[in-house]
Each structure stands twice: as structure tokens, then as C-alpha cells.
Amino acid sequence: xxVRTLCLSILYDGEASGYDIRRMCTEGNxxxxxxxxxxxxYPALAxxxxxxxxxxxxxxxxxxxxxxxxxxxxxGKAAFCAELSEPLGEDMFRSPFLLFARFAHILPRELVEQxxxxxxxRSIEGRxxxxxxxxxxxxxxxxxxxxxxxxxxxxxAEEHFRTHMHELITMARAEPHKGAAE
Numbered sequence: 797x798x799v800r801t802l803c804l805s806i807l808y809d810g811e812a813s814g815y816d817i818r819r820m821c822t823e824g825n826x827x828x829x830x831x832x833x834x835x836x837x838y839p840a841l842a843x844x845x846x847x848x849x850x851x852x853x854x855x856x857x858x859x860x861x862x863x864x865x866x867x868x869x870x871x872g873k874a875a876f877c878a879e880l881s882e883p884l885g886e887d888m889f890r891s892p893f894l895l896f897a898r899f900a901h902i903l904p905r906e907l908v909e910q911x912x913x914x915x916x917x918r919s920i921e922g923r924x925x926x927x928x929x930x931x932x933x934x935x936x937x938x939x940x941x942x943x944x945x946x947x948x949x950x951x952x953a954e955e956h957f958r959t960h961m962h963e964l965i966t967m968a969r970a971e972p973h974k975g976a977a978e
Contacts, residue, residue: 798840799832799836799837799840800840800843800844800879801876801879801880802817802821802832802840803817803832803837803840803841803844803850803866804844804849804850804868804872804875804876804879805876806820806821807850807866807867807868807872808868808872808873808876811865811866811867812865812866813863813864813865813866814834814837814838814841814864814866815863817832817837817841817866818832818833818834818837821837841866844866844872845866847875848869848871848872849868849869849871849872849875850866850867850868850869850872851866851867851869852864852865852866852867853865853867893911893915896911897964900964900965900967900968901967901968901969902969903968903969904968904969905965905968905969905970907968908964908965908967908968909965909968912957912961912964912965915957916954916957916958916961919950919953919954919957920954922950923947923950923951923954926943926946926947926950927947929943930943
């Protein structure tokens with residue numbers, strides 16, 4: 797799935813500006829699908845508009861610059877459905893923490909323990925955020941399925957981390973390695 801498809805998916809649910817799309821990709825319901833930066837969203841929107849898959853209008857804002865708001869067209873809805881019908885790519889999981897964990901053996905034990913506790917805390921907060929979404933917002937059945945899948949994955953990851961965190965900490969050096977960041 798690419799940024800183009802992500803933009804169409806967000807616009808399928810309603811109109812949005814490029815800023816709104818970016819916010820939904822980082823904080824909203826679409827943050828779990830594809831990573832998208834402003835540098836990829838705006839060119840994708842321009843191509844989608846050139847292809848007739850989205851339309852735009854300019855909205856004036858009091859005391860702020862005007863903003864461009866995009867709406868999906870019927871052709872865009874059809875293209876979105878066609879893109880969803882294509883074979884899916886592999887899921888990707890990237891984690892800065894896993895890179896850190898891969899080299900825990902060269903780092904001071906105190907640092908590894910600190911990062912493990914920070915990671916566990918963020919994991920718990922992420923799961924709690926999904927729990928909160930289900931109680932504070934009305935979600936349709938498809939959204940609930942996706943949220944529950946995310947909650948299940950985070951719960952299993954959290955349980956694994958709680959039971960195996962000590963192994964990572966044990967691998968760490970008792971003394972700092974020369975040149976290791978502290």
C-alpha cells in the first residue's frame with residue numbers, strides 16, 4: 797500500500813486538507829497502516845487531482861492562510877476499490893527499539909534496563925490508547941475489528957516483553973563499553 801492509496805482511504809471517509817491527512821496518519825485511525833510525510837502526501841494529492849481521482853477547493857480562514865481541501869471523486873472511489881483488490885504487500889514492522897535490543901550486549905546494563913522500562917511503558921500506553929478509543933468514540937464494525945486486532949497484537953507483545961525483558965537486560969554489559977553511548 798502506498799501514500800496514494802492512503803490518501804484515497806482517508807478521503808473516502810470525508811474531505812480533508814493535506815494537513816488533516818498527515819494528522820490522521822500520525823495521530824488518527826490511519827496511523828497504523830502506512831507512514832506518510834508531508835513530502836509524500838502533497839505530491840500524491842497533486843497526482844490524484846491530475847488523474848481526476850480527487851477534486852479540491854480553496855477555503856479562506858480568518859487570520860490564517862487559505863487551505864486546500866480535497867474530496868474524493870466517483871472515479872477516485874472506484875480506483876480506491878481497485879487498489880484494495882490488488883494483492884497485498886507484506887506487512888512491515890520497523891522498530892528503533894529492536895535495533896537497540898539487537899546491540900544490547902554492547903551497552904551498559906543500566907541503560908538497557910532504562911530503555912526496556914521506557915519501551916514497556918510506551919507499549920502499555922499504546923494499548924490503553926486503543927482501549928480508550930473504543931470507549932470514547934463510536935466505531936463501526938470494521939474499525940472495531942482493526943482496533944481489536946491492534947489491541948491483541950499489543951497485548952501479546954507486552955506479555956512477551958514482560959516475561960523476557962530480563963533476558964535482554966542480562967545480555968547487557970555490567971560495565972560500559974568504550975565508545976558506547978550512555
